[in-house]
Amino acid sequence: MSDPTSDPTKVTNQPSLTTSTGRIWLVLGGLFAGIAGVMLFSLRSFSPPGLALWALVAVVLLYVGMIIVQLVTQRGRFRLGMLAGLMIVMAVVSLLSVVVIAASQVPAAR
Numbered sequence: 001m002s003d004p005t006s007d008p009t010k011v012t013n014q015p016s017l018t019t020s021t022g023r024i025w026l027v028l029g030g031l032f033a034g035i036a037g038v039m040l041f042s043l044r045s046f047s048p049p050g051l052a053l054w055a056l057v058a059v060v061l062l063y064v065g066m067i068i069v070q071l072v073t074q075r076g077r078f079r080l081g082m083l084a085g086l087m088i089v090m091a092v093v094s095l096l097s098v099v100v101i102a103a104s105q106v107p108a109a110r
Helices: 023-042 051-072 077-104
Strands: none
Touching: 023 051, 023 077, 051 077
């Protein structure tokens, strides 16, 4: 029987989480931050007041966090895991803020 940790199809054994330099996470994180930033900036006038701007600030800070992680951590699984985690948090913050803004635009039932 082969070693289960050497299974190349296992999610945690993918090159983007094992041997990458992390540059791809920064590129994709920057693209995502740009798209989310434009979307959140365009939603800034909707209620609840300030939610879109706070989410925009959070997305920018999370991307800055990705850059800091890339610069100060050693190459390896820890760095790649942190970059992936920060990008996931960026996506969750963006999605939740858009869902809250969209839900607040629905008129209340009488």
